[in-house]
Amino acid sequence: MLGLTDLFGVANRIAASRLRQSEPPLQVSHWRQDSPDAAPLRVFQSGTGAPSILSALILPPTLDDPIDADDAIPLTAWLRERHAEGVALGSVCVGAFLLAGTGLMAGRRMTTNWNYAEALQQRFPDVRVDADQLIIDDGDVITAGGLMAWTDLGLRLVDRLLGPTVMLETARMLLVDPPGREQRYYSVFSPRLTHGDAAVLKVQHWLQATQAREVGLSRLAAQAGLEERTFLRRFQKATGMTSTEYCQRLRVGRARELLQFGTASIERVAWEVGYSDPGAFRKVFTNIVGLSPGEYRRRFSAGRGAAASA
Numbered sequence: 001m002l003g004l005t006d007l008f009g010v011a012n013r014i015a016a017s018r019l020r021q022s023e024p025p026l027q028v029s030h031w032r033q034d035s036p037d038a039a040p041l042r043v044f045q046s047g048t049g050a051p052s053i054l055s056a057l058i059l060p061p062t063l064d065d066p067i068d069a070d071d072a073i074p075l076t077a078w079l080r081e082r083h084a085e086g087v088a089l090g091s092v093c094v095g096a097f098l099l100a101g102t103g104l105m106a107g108r109r110m111t112t113n114w115n116y117a118e119a120l121q122q123r124f125p126d127v128r129v130d131a132d133q134l135i136i137d138d139g140d141v142i143t144a145g146g147l148m149a150w151t152d153l154g155l156r157l158v159d160r161l162l163g164p165t166v167m168l169e170t171a172r173m174l175l176v177d178p179p180g181r182e183q184r185y186y187s188v189f190s191p192r193l194t195h196g197d198a199a200v201l202k203v204q205h206w207l208q209a210t211q212a213r214e215v216g217l218s219r220l221a222a223q224a225g226l227e228e229r230t231f232l233r234r235f236q237k238a239t240g241m242t243s244t245e246y247c248q249r250l251r252v253g254r255a256r257e258l259l260q261f262g263t264a265s266i267e268r269v270a271w272e273v274g275y276s277d278p279g280a281f282r283k284v285f286t287n288i289v290g291l292s293p294g295e296y297r298r299r300f301s302a303g304r305g306a307a308a309s310a
Contacts, residue, residue, distance in 0.1 A: 206223050
């Protein structure tokens with residue numbers, strides 16, 4: 001988490017300058033678990049080393065797989081103790097698995113990298129996983145989504161500890177957006193294909209091959225070889241969403257590609273992905289992505305001068 005340490009360092013310099021003081025207002029520590037049964041130990045601390053109060057602990061991301069449940073037990077016990085002392089806990093990306101393992105997130109919302117959301121939900125069914133959000137600030141716990149969402153978490157803590165003015169100046173200095181983005185701007189629809197229902201899987205493959213252009217219930221049920229009510233029930237159980245929601249996400253996924261890499265008008269893109277009404281397309285797209293088609297193109301277009309409308 002050297003990048004996060006640097007972010008706090010920049011915020012410290014800005015705050016010290018505004019306060020006209022020589023000592024940085026924040027101290028940053030790194031902690032490490034030396035053995036599987038040991039509690040974490042402080043291995044690095046920036047600043048003067050003067051007595052300070054631990055305000056927040058951040059569970060960092062990793063490029064490896066999420067921590068195993070058994071390996072997490074000593075750490076989760078230590079984290080619960082710190083939380084009981086009033087320390088705010090934060091996680092980034094797969095750090096959410098360690099935080100959820102404390103039991104503190106039961107019945108509460110949290111986010112993680114969208115690619116790990118289903119695994120997190122399966123391991124901790126009592127947690128409300130919301131991977132559309134890039135950051136969820138619940139006061140005593142703050143969770144951030146993707147690997148690079150540490151910038152959003154860091155800025156949120158700077159806002160809390162040093163105030164919004166220092167936070168905004170820090171964001172400008174680092175050329176990063178202040179908190180307010182959503183993870184769904186960047187996530188890709190990854191349908192659940194390992195549910196074991198062959199009839200539903202057949203329909204999923206057919207929808208993918210036809211780009212979900214035919215989405216009538218009778219047509220989908222016929223593809224599955226099931227009665228309509230049975231198909232609806234089994235499809236939602238297998239995929240976690242209704243057939244309408246599923247087809248909308250497939251269509252929007254295709255639309256994102258056309259908007260990002262092409263120059264066709266919004267109306268043409270709507271027609272290409274199966275919507276005869278551009279207004280309905282805009283509404284569905286915005287509900288799923290969090291941006292209008294025009295806003296999405298302006299932010300993510302691979303070319304320049306692409307035709308766009310709101």
